[in-house]
Amino acid sequence: MDEEASLPDDETLVRRTQNGDTRAFDALWQKYSPRIYSLIYNMTSNHEDANDLLLEIFSKAYRSINGFRGRSSFYTWIHAIAVNMTINFVKKRGRRVQMSLDDMDANVQNDKDFLELTATNTPLREVDLAELQKRLNEAMQKLSVEHRAVVTMFDIQGMPHAEIARILGVPEATVRSRLFYAHRQLQNYLEEFRKK
Amino acid sequence: MMLDEQQVQQLLRLKRFEQPPPGYFDQALQEFHRRQRAELLRRSALRIWWERTASGLFSLRVPNYAYGGAFAVFCVLAALVGSGVFNNLPPEPELASSSAVDSIAPGARAVAGRLTLNHKFEWADFERTARLRLAPSIAPSNTSLPRYVLDGRRPVSTEASFNF
Numbered sequence: 001m002d003e004e005a006s007l008p009d010d011e012t013l014v015r016r017t018q019n020g021d022t023r024a025f026d027a028l029w030q031k032y033s034p035r036i037y038s039l040i041y042n043m044t045s046n047h048e049d050a051n052d053l054l055l056e057i058f059s060k061a062y063r064s065i066n067g068f069r070g071r072s073s074f075y076t077w078i079h080a081i082a083v084n085m086t087i088n089f090v091k092k093r094g095r096r097v098q099m100s101l102d103d104m105d106a107n108v109q110n111d112k113d114f115l116e117l118t119a120t121n122t123p124l125r126e127v128d129l130a131e132l133q134k135r136l137n138e139a140m141q142k143l144s145v146e147h148r149a150v151v152t153m154f155d156i157q158g159m160p161h162a163e164i165a166r167i168l169g170v171p172e173a174t175v176r177s178r179l180f181y182a183h184r185q186l187q188n189y190l191e192e193f194r195k196k
Numbered sequence: 197m198m199l200d201e202q203q204v205q206q207l208l209r210l211k212r213f214e215q216p217p218p219g220y221f222d223q224a225l226q227e228f229h230r231r232q233r234a235e236l237l238r239r240s241a242l243r244i245w246w247e248r249t250a251s252g253l254f255s256l257r258v259p260n261y262a263y264g265g266a267f268a269v270f271c272v273l274a275a276l277v278g279s280g281v282f283n284n285l286p287p288e289p290e291l292a293s294s295s296a297v298d299s300i301a302p303g304a305r306a307v308a309g310r311l312t313l314n315h316k317f318e319w320a321d322f323e324r325t326a327r328l329r330l331a332p333s334i335a336p337s338n339t340s341l342p343r344y345v346l347d348g349r350r351p352v353s354t355e356a357s358f359n360f
Contacts, residue, residue, distance in 0.1 A: 026225065029221075029225055029228065030221075030225075033221050033224065033225070034221060037216065037221070037224075038212070041214070041216075042211060042214075047216065051224065054224060055224065055227060055228050055231060058228055059228070059231065059232065059235070062232070063247060063248075063251070064251050066248050066251050066252050067251035067252055101214060102214045102215055102216050102217075103214070103215065103217075104210075104213045104214055104215075105213040105214075105215050107213065108210060108213035111210065111213065113206040113207075113209050113210055114210055116206060117203060117206055117207060117210075132207070132210070133210075133211075133214065136207055136208070136210075136211065137211075151208060155205050155208035155209060156208055156209065156211045156212055157212075183201050183204050183205070186204050186208075187199055187200075187201065187204055190199050190204065190207075191199065
């Protein structure tokens with residue numbers, strides 16, 4: 001986090017990359033790869049696919065960076081590349097989903113949301129962490145890839161509606177309606193799991 | 197008891213804790229460098245140049261004033277061509293002293309000569325024909341019908357009369 005704060009701003013890094021400074025692009029990688037990885041991983045539920053796509057996305061960004069004119073932020077630009085490439089990948093992959101999940105960070109045990117969800121009077125009190133993670137990822141995979149993208153960016157990454165709309169190139173109302181629908185779907189899927 | 201929307205959102209937020217192994221991003225960066233080097237070796241320099249140029253060109257936004265400028269340039273060029281500035285070239289001395297009919301005659305003779313077996317071929321005639329510049333001339337037509345002027349006091353004019 002400290003390393004990220006000491007980096008020059010995106011505009012400078014992009015300009016330096018356009019002038020052939022590869023270390024500037026490494027700095028952009030350092031800054032954005034965790035977020036882009038998280039986006040891909042949560043859309044694919046597969047670590048290996050996320051790894052391959054991450055490399056492809058940054059390769060594409062590097063090849064196209066001379067065409068980046070700064071009309072949007074670099075953050076929006078690279079997220080748009082990532083979302084589009086991941087949507088294409090997931091559509092090509094079809095229904096053969098094989099989950100390969102990353103481990104949960106041990107810090108989750110201290111998280112406020114986790115503590116609330118596993119309190120004695122909630123429906124999830126008897127579910128252990130691994131089971132919870134598996135259920136949630138299975139539920140996510142039942143959403144369409146467009147809905148999954150919106151849920152990932154809003155609920156998991158905490159992006160505002162306006163930013164998601166810019167990345168996806170859709171109106172904000174579309175983002176809100178997709179979120180509403182996706183939450184409903186997830187509620188239904190998780191309820192089915194709970195009854196089993 | 198069903199999960200409400202808030203609980204679903206809380207559950208989703210927990211997915212932030214799903215993390216790749218420590219050191220993953222540094223290793224991935226090294227892999228990225230390795231792939232970039234391999235790609236550079238695979239692709240020709242020309243292709244790399246083309247990709248960079250095309251990427252720059254396709255994202256180029258033409259400012260609105262450029263259209264106005266292009267139109268102005270077009271107008272100036274059209275005016276120059278229309279005014280005949282480029283037609284005022286000095287006449288070639290060879291052609292200036294002779295009429296067009298005389299200039300054509302040797303070439304025509306040469307072409308006709310190629311069709312006969314006993315003709316002595318002269319390359320000079322062909323070269324002269326090739327240099328020939330045909331200049332259009334504007335003159336009153338000899339085929340136009342004569343106009344009769346009924347009122348003898350009025351001057352004869354080539355302008356059409358609208359007094360009937």
